[in-house]
Structures are given as structure tokens and as C-alpha cells.
Amino acid sequence: MTATLPPGTRTGGPRGWPLLGNLPAFARDPLAFFESLRDDYGDWVPWSLGPRRGILLSRPEHTGELLGAVESTFKPMELGWALHQLLGNGVVVxxxxxxxxxxxxxxxxxxxxQVASYAATMVECADALAGSWREGARIDVHQEMARLTQRIAVRTLFGSDAAGREAPISAAMATAQRELGAEFRGLTLFLPSWVRTPGRRRMREAVAVLDEEIEYVIREHEAASSAGAERDDLLGRLLAARDEHGGPLSRKEVRDESITLYIGGHETTSTTLTWAWQLLSGAPEARARLTQELDRVLGGRLPTHEDYARLPWTRQVVKEALRIYPPVWLISAVAAQGASIGGRAVPAGTAVWTSPWSMHRDERWFPDPEAFRPERWDADAPRRAPDHAWFPFGGGPRACLGxxxxxxxxxxxxxxxxxxxxxDSGTERAGVFPGLTLQPRTPVPATLVAA
Ligand code: HEM
Structure with a gap:
């Protein structure tokens, strides 16, 4: 697992196929591929994804340089047809x-x-879910978390309620995840946009369901504001925004930003929570500390925003889950003219990649990296990882807004x-599927046991 090159290790990068480069190995298992590039070739590895030549960075300080330089000497990478279908021209792309x-x-x-003002809604939605659960029942953790975070996103960002509409939205999100993952790992990434494939048809259908949901909440909002009830949420701001000529955003622009925040706002958090529960299920000591902290600080009452600062162990559980299963598993940018990293020139047009997955599982920064140890993040822990060794939210000017x-x-x-x-989902962890976010490959069934 270490990236210190032993004598005799090959230097440079892996040999690739004509035209395909290293695409077959990447497509088979991108997460293992990145770890093997680091382990076999070191911290700066040239490789190519089809015709696109690139470099994988595995040192935190290089990642920091890359993230800091996006929008100056680097620009975000074009990520293909499927992502554009989904996010349009929203802020992320x-x-x-x-x-x-x-x-x-x-x-x-x-x-x-603003987030502080959303806390009550977050708690209310979680409390309603807890109220619907019965001891001894079997649930699918991922599905429950997806519906919960969907409801929270729709209520906080759009002032609406997705009640009753969660199932088709979840199904559409699951299809979009699969198709995005498949496109990203296959040659279809390089197909022109006019080419039709069965995968693209499925993606179009899934996006239509999500578009319908966004259109629904936009209309609800417009009806509320024409009745004089202006809302101070994201959608209210987008609808009230004016461009430099004093004109409103187009419907398409409102749609693109709304869907970006909707997806950014629930998909990543639902997988974070799913993984956190799964990790806790296999770690009785960490779980006992969680119960003790919740008892001590809350004593049976519901939490408020102020309690966020009073729950250090709970925060560390989340931080450690984000380390082991970073929802965004890959970050990339393309060098504009005259770029360099770590003092080495990066030719214009080169793709530069860095992976929270492989960085977070590097034993140089996180000893015994597969182990779930929230105590790594104790304020007085003997060893701290360097800056940018943990970067689930990216960094620099384009760091995660949420x-x-x-x-x-x-x-x-x-x-x-x-x-x-x-x-209780047992001690065995689900496999991972690297789609748009890092998903569990299978459902995560669990039995509800009283805490
Ligand atoms: C655990 C949850 C989340 C994770 C791990 C996460 C991760 C990330 C990462 C890594 C980026 C940068 C991507 C890049 O540089 O290529 C990003 C960007 C972004 N995220 Fe998040 N995110 C999360 C939750 C959220 C939430 C809740 C929202 C909104 C409410 C959100 C909105 C955004 C937006 C708008 C951007 C684009 C920023 C820009 O390009 O300027 N994210 N996120």
C-alpha cells in the first residue's frame, strides 16, 4: 500500500493500448487502478484515458497546488455527454x-x-423518519438515507416537499448514477453527442423525471410568490436574480442551478450517511462512544444547530466515513498554458487527476487505512495527516459550496x-460502485435495534 518506490520499481507510467491507452484497466476497476498506479509507479504517474493523456497525482501538496490553481493555470475538465444532460451548464460544469x-x-x-436556519428542518425530517421505524424491522439503509436527504434538500433549498414523489426520483437517480458510471468508464465518453445508444436513452428518460420534479417545485414557488409569499431559499434567490442587463435568469439557467444543488445537496450526503451507518455497524466501540455522547449532550431531546459544535465524536464519525468512502472519488482538471505542479512543467492540454479514494487510503497519511477509527481525528491525536491528504470536499476556489x-x-x-x-447491517462492508458518487454496489439491509 505504500507509495515509496522500492528498488527495481518501474518508473514512468503503465504501458497502454493504441487509441485506448489505459482505458481497459481503468474501466475494469477505476479505484483499484488508481491505487495500483500509486503503488507501482509513485506519486506522479503519466497514463491515458483513451486519447486523453494525463497524470495522476498522489502527494497531498501536489493536490493542494492543483486545487488552488483551478480557474487560473488549470481549468475543469469536460466530463462528457451524460453529465451535461444532467447538470446542463450549472455552476459545477x-x-x-x-x-x-x-x-x-x-x-x-x-x-x-443560512445552513443554521435549515437545521430545524433537517432534525424534523430525521425525527419523522425515526417515528416511522419499528424495532426489529428490516430496512435498506441506502434507500432510507436517500429518501431522507432528498426530502431535506427539497424542503431547505426549494421550500417544497417531495412526499410521495421520492420513489420515482430515487429510481431516476439510480439510473443516472449507473449511466454516468458506465459512460465515464467506457469509450462512450468520447462519442459525439449526436450518437444514440441504449444507455443514452435510459439517461434521457431519467433526466426527464428529475426535470419534471424541478419544474414542479419551480411552479410551486412561482405560485407562492405571485400570492405574495416570497421565499428566502435557493430557488427564491434564483428566480429573483437579475443579470448585468437587469433581466431574470432563463428557465434553463434556473433549472440547471436547481438540479445541480438538488443532486449535490442530497446524493453525496445520502451515501455519506449510508457508509457511516455501515461502518458503525461493524465497530461496537465507536458505536458505544456515539451513544454515550448523544446521551450526555442531548439526554433524549432533539438536537439543534448549536449541538453540532457540542458533538465532537459524532463529527469525527462523519469525517472518518468521508475518509474511507469519499462520495466524490475523483477530481480532475486540464492544464492551460504554462502550468506546473511541484516545480514540474505540465504541458498545456494535459489532464491532471487526483483521487480522494486513493489518497485517503494511503498508509503514509493514514496508518491502517481500511480501519474505521474516528479517534484519528481527536484534537490531541499523536499524528495528524498533512493538509490535502483528506479532501472529500475538494479545495481552492472551486471547493464544495455545500x-x-x-x-x-x-x-x-x-x-x-x-x-x-x-x-445492524452486520460487520461485512458492502462493495463499492464508482458512479457519479461512490455508491454501495448492493442494497444495505439492516435490522433496527433499539439503541
Ligand atoms: C458529503 C457531501 C458532499 C461532498 C463529499 C461534496 C464534494 C464536492 C467536491 C469534491 C466538489 C468539487 C469538485 C471538483 O473540484 O471537481 C464539490 C463541488 C460542489 N458542491 Fe459538493 N459535496 C457534498 C455536498 C454538497 C451539498 C450538500 C451541496 C449543496 C447544498 C453541494 C454543492 C456543491 C456545488 C455547487 C459545487 C460546485 C462548486 C464550484 O464548482 O464552484 N455539495 N462538492
Missing amino acids: STGDDWRRKRALVQPAVRPR ARFALVEAVLVLAVLGQRFHL
Whole structure:
């Protein structure tokens, strides 16, 4: 697992196929591929994804340089047809002045003060879920967490309620995840946009369901504001926003930002919570500390936003789950003219990749990396990982806008549900599927046991 090159290790990068480069190995298992590049070739490895030549970085300081330079000497990478279908030209996929304008538009809805105002809704939704659970029942953890975080995202960001509509939305999200994963790992990434494939048809159908949901909440919002009930949520801000000529955003722009935040706002948090429960299920000591902390700090009452700061162990559980299973498992950028990293030139047009998955599982920064140990993050822990060794939210100018939202939500949901239930999914961890986010490959069945 170490990346210190032993004598005789091959240097440079892996040999690739004509045209395909290293695509077959990447497509087979991208997560293992990145770990093997690091272990076999070191911290700076040239490789190619089809015709695209690139470098994998595995040193935290290089990752820090890359993230800091995106939007100056690097630009985000074009990520293919399927992601564009889903996110349109939203903030995640736009660049330059267009990106700056969109980021400024979205940011106020996820500022710490605004997130504090969402906490009560997060707790209320989690409490309603706990109220519907019965001791001894079997649940699918991933499905329950997806529905919960969906409901929270729709209520906090759009002032609406997805009640009754969660099932088709979850099914559409699952299809989109599969198709995005398949495109990213196959040659279809390089197919022109006019080519039709069965996968693209499935993706179009899934996006249509999500579009319908967004259209529904936009219409609900418009009806509320024409009745004089302006809402101070993300959608309200997008609808009220004016461009430099004083005009409103187009319907398409509102749709693109809404869906970006909707997906960013629930998909990542639902997988974080699923993995956290699964890790806790296999770690009785960590679980006991969680129960003790919740008893001591909350004593049976529901948490508030202020309790986020009072629950250090719960926060460490989330941080450690994000380390072992970072929902965004790959970050990439393309060098513009004159780029360099670690003092080495990166030719214009080169793709540069860095992977939270392989960095978080590098024993140089995290000894015994597969082990779930929230105590790694104790304030007085003997060894601290270097900056950028843990980067589930990216970093630099394009760092995740919703990090605070996600952390507060994950901690409050664990606190509400963890006070009442232990989600017993056994000790064996589910396999992983690297789609748009890092998903469990199979359902995660669990028995509800009183905490
Ligand atoms: C555990 C949960 C989350 C994780 C792990 C996560 C991770 C990330 C990462 C790694 C990036 C940067 C991607 C890159 O540089 O290529 C990002 C960007 C972004 N995230 Fe998150 N995210 C999470 C939750 C959220 C939430 C809850 C929201 C919104 C409410 C959100 C909104 C965004 C947006 C808008 C961007 C684009 C920022 C930009 O390009 O300027 N994320 N996220």
C-alpha cells in the first residue's frame, strides 16, 4: 500500500493500448487502478484515458497546488455527454466569468448562517423518519438515507416537499448514477453527442423525471410568490436574480442551478450517511462512544444547530466515513498554458487527476487505512495527516459550496436516529460502485435495534 518506490520499481507510467491507452484497466476497476498506479509507479504517474493523456497525482501538496490553481493555470475538465444532460451548464460544469457569476448566485443559499436556519428542518425530517421505524424491522439503509436527504434538500433549498414523489426520483437517480458510471468508464465518453445508444436513452428518460420534479417545485414557488409569499431559499434567490442587463435568469439557467444543488445537496450526503451507518455497524466501540455522547449532550431531546459544535465524536464519525468512502472519488482538471505542479512543467492540454479514494487510503497519511477509527481525528491525536491528504470536499476556489450543509446534516441525522436506533447491517462492508458518487454496489439491509 505504500507509495515509496522500492528498488527495481518501474518508473514512468503503465504501458497502454493504441487509441485506448489505459482505458481497459481503468474501466475494469477505476479505484483499484488508481491505487495500483500509486503503488507501482509513485506519486506522479503519466497514463491515458483513451486519447486523453494525463497524470495522476498522489502527494497531498501536489493536490493542494492543483486545487488552488483551478480557474487560473488549470481549468475543469469536460466530463462528457451524460453529465451535461444532467447538470446542463450549472455552476459545477461552467468556467471563467460564467462560473464566477453562478457561484456568487448560489453561495448565499448555503452560507453558514443560512445552513443554521435549515437545521430545524433537517432534525424534523430525521425525527419523522425515526417515528416511522419499528424495532426489529428490516430496512435498506441506502434507500432510507436517500429518501431522507432528498426530502431535506427539497424542503431547505426549494421550500417544497417531495412526499410521495421520492420513489420515482430515487429510481431516476439510480439510473443516472449507473449511466454516468458506465459512460465515464467506457469509450462512450468520447462519442459525439449526436450518437444514440441504449444507455443514452435510459439517461434521457431519467433526466426527464428529475426535470419534471424541478419544474414542479419551480411552479410551486412561482405560485407562492405571485400570492405574495416570497421565499428566502435557493430557488427564491434564483428566480429573483437579475443579470448585468437587469433581466431574470432563463428557465434553463434556473433549472440547471436547481438540479445541480438538488443532486449535490442530497446524493453525496445520502451515501455519506449510508457508509457511516455501515461502518458503525461493524465497530461496537465507536458505536458505544456515539451513544454515550448523544446521551450526555442531548439526554433524549432533539438536537439543534448549536449541538453540532457540542458533538465532537459524532463529527469525527462523519469525517472518518468521508475518509474511507469519499462520495466524490475523483477530481480532475486540464492544464492551460504554462502550468506546473511541484516545480514540474505540465504541458498545456494535459489532464491532471487526483483521487480522494486513493489518497485517503494511503498508509503514509493514514496508518491502517481500511480501519474505521474516528479517534484519528481527536484534537490531541499523536499524528495528524498533512493538509490535502483528506479532501472529500475538494479545495481552492472551486471547493464544495455545500460542505457546511452536508456536515451539519450528516451530524444532526446521526444524532436524531442514533439516539433511538442501531442500524445492524452486520460487520461485512458492502462493495463499492464508482458512479457519479461512490455508491454501495448492493442494497444495505439492516435490522433496527433499539439503541
Ligand atoms: C458529503 C457531501 C458532499 C461532498 C463529499 C461534496 C464534494 C464536492 C467536491 C469534491 C466538489 C468539487 C469538485 C471538483 O473540484 O471537481 C464539490 C463541488 C460542489 N458542491 Fe459538493 N459535496 C457534498 C455536498 C454538497 C451539498 C450538500 C451541496 C449543496 C447544498 C453541494 C454543492 C456543491 C456545488 C455547487 C459545487 C460546485 C462548486 C464550484 O464548482 O464552484 N455539495 N462538492
